[in-house]
Amino acid sequence: MPTFRDIDLGEVTLRCAMEGEGPLVVMVHGFPESWYSWRHQIGPIAKAGFTACAIDVRGYGGSSKPHPIEAYDMEHMVADVAALVERLSPEAPAVLIGHDWGAPIVWNTALIRPDRVRAVAGLSVPYTGVPQRSMSEMIEAVFTSQGRFFYQAWFQNVGPAEAELEADVRAGLRKFYYAISGDAPDGTWPRDKTHGQSLLEGLVDPDPFPAWLTDADLDYYVGEFERSGFRGPINRYRNHDRDFRYLSQFQGRRIEQPSLFIGGERDLVLSMFGKADLVALMKAEMPKLHSADVLPGCGHWTQQERPDEVNARLLAWLKSL
Numbered sequence: 001m002p003t004f005r006d007i008d009l010g011e012v013t014l015r016c017a018m019e020g021e022g023p024l025v026v027m028v029h030g031f032p033e034s035w036y037s038w039r040h041q042i043g044p045i046a047k048a049g050f051t052a053c054a055i056d057v058r059g060y061g062g063s064s065k066p067h068p069i070e071a072y073d074m075e076h077m078v079a080d081v082a083a084l085v086e087r088l089s090p091e092a093p094a095v096l097i098g099h100d101w102g103a104p105i106v107w108n109t110a111l112i113r114p115d116r117v118r119a120v121a122g123l124s125v126p127y128t129g130v131p132q133r134s135m136s137e138m139i140e141a142v143f144t145s146q147g148r149f150f151y152q153a154w155f156q157n158v159g160p161a162e163a164e165l166e167a168d169v170r171a172g173l174r175k176f177y178y179a180i181s182g183d184a185p186d187g188t189w190p191r192d193k194t195h196g197q198s199l200l201e202g203l204v205d206p207d208p209f210p211a212w213l214t215d216a217d218l219d220y221y222v223g224e225f226e227r228s229g230f231r232g233p234i235n236r237y238r239n240h241d242r243d244f245r246y247l248s249q250f251q252g253r254r255i256e257q258p259s260l261f262i263g264g265e266r267d268l269v270l271s272m273f274g275k276a277d278l279v280a281l282m283k284a285e286m287p288k289l290h291s292a293d294v295l296p297g298c299g300h301w302t303q304q305e306r307p308d309e310v311n312a313r314l315l316a317w318l319k320s321l
Contacts (some may be wrong), residue, residue, distance in 0.1 A: 002042050002052070008064065009083040011076075015062030016084070017054045020046025023118070024089040025318065026081065027054040030124070031099020031233050032165070032173065034061045034224050036217070037099065040307035041314065048315050049094075053088065057079075057102070059232020061224045069158075072235035074243040077105045082113040086240030092118070095318065099123040099303060100269075101236055108247065110255045117318040119321050121260035121314065124269050126292070129285040130251050134244035149193035155237040162230045164198050170222045175203035182266045183210040189268060212305045217241055222267045259286040260317045262310055264298030 002017040017035040019042050027038040035054035045052040056063040057082060059072060066072075085094040093116050098106035103122035110120040111130075135152070143150035153162045165172045176199070179189045181208075190202040209218070261282060263270055270278065279292045293313060295306050301311045 002046075004062070007084055008202060009080060009087065009133055012058050012064035012066065012080065014058065014064070014080060014084060015056040017042060017100055018044060019052050020050055022049040022051055023092065024085065024094035024104075025050045025052055026079065026085060026088075026094050026096050027052070028096065028098040028105050029054070029057060029060075030098070030102045031205075031236065032176070032221075032230065033100070034221065036220050036224075037301075039302055040139030040218075041097075041311060044311050044315060045318065048170065048318060050318065051088070053084075055084065057105070059182065059235065065228060065232045067231075069235045069238045070242060072232060073239040074104070074108055075246045075247065077236075078109045078112050081109045082116045085116040095119045095121075095321065097121045097123070097314065098125075100125060100300070103127070107255065107288070110257050111225070111250060111253055114257065119258040119260075120255065121262070121317065121318075123262045123310070124264065124267055124281050124300055126261055126263065126270075127255065127259075127285055128278070128281045130247050130253065131244055134241050136240040136244075139240075140145055144195050147195050149190075149195055149197050151199050151239050152240075154197070154199055155234050158179045158231075158238075160210060161199060161234050164200055165225075165230045169225045170218065171205055172200055173218065173221055173225070174205050174209060175200055177213060177301065178206045178209065179203045180268055180300040181210060181212075182264055182297050182305055183212075184299065210305075212301070212307075236264060255286045256288065258290060258317075258321055259314070261292040262292045262302055262313055263292075263294045264300060264302050264305070265294050265296050267302070269300060270294070283314045288321070 002019040005012050005016045029037045035056050038054035042052045059065050096106035103125035106120050107127040110117040283289050298306050
């Protein structure tokens with residue numbers, strides 16, 4: 001197990017799982033996860049000659065959990081990561097790696113605070129530039145106005161989403177993790193749900209769960225969320241308009257650092273708003289994009305479902321920097 005450090009950043013304290021010595025590599029998880037989602041990467045990155053640091057994002061696990069919705073906007077998230085790098089590596093910028101919501105957090109930290117970021121990698125969620133529209137506007141146009149369910153719309157009302165997930169944390173995580181994994185047959189994530197239905201309606205609880213998430217792994221996640229609840233994690237989704245206003249001031253900027261993308265062929269993130277030439281879009285915004293690999297058969301939980309393949313790509317890229 002790595003060593004845990006609580007890093008006081010002033011406004012919040014972040015719990016960090018750390019191992020190794022050398023240039024700093026910060027790993028940022030997504031929803032609904034924790035530092036533990038990087039359990040297969042921490043050791044190999046440390047052995048490759050780096051200081052591996054996997055954080056609990058604010059609102060999760062052992063990190064601070066401010067109450068206001070606006071405390072979870074992208075401006076705060078970028079500030080957290082930049083401040084953490086400054087504390088742990090004051091004399092040199094760090095490499096950032098993010099998955100799910102962690103990917104936009106690290107992409108935008110690289111964009112906004114290039115002084116703190118040496119290189120950046122995103123898993124699952126590609127970077128396609130400073131947004132031209134608010135995500136809430138896109139959700140309204142593609143889903144809500146058509147009467148279609150979209151989980152991020154369900155998350156907007158404070159209370160019901162938290163209550164649903166906290167009623168039975170184990171069952172809720174099992175259903176959600178499985179539904180968007182590469183192991184779930186087509187249709188497991190129901191596409192015929194209507195606006196107003198809840199996240200877990202229509203999702204199945206698999207028996208057994210795919211081998212990439214063991215009972216012990218699930219026990220860890222369940223313990224974390226039973227202690228912390230889901231308000232902070234879901235608040236990240238309640239800042240779409242605030243994020244858009246903040247990011248709009250950076251129109252015209254590109255990510256100039258060396259970058260990398262790894263996704264899953266069966267990850268719904270890559271098709272939720274229609275399919276596009278993501279590689280071309282990313283290269284236009286990240287001229288130093290090393291590669292953009294989409295792993296066959298892999299779902300959303302990239303580094304957990306395919307740790308060996310992800311590690312091989314990450315380590316080769318890190319050593320090339």
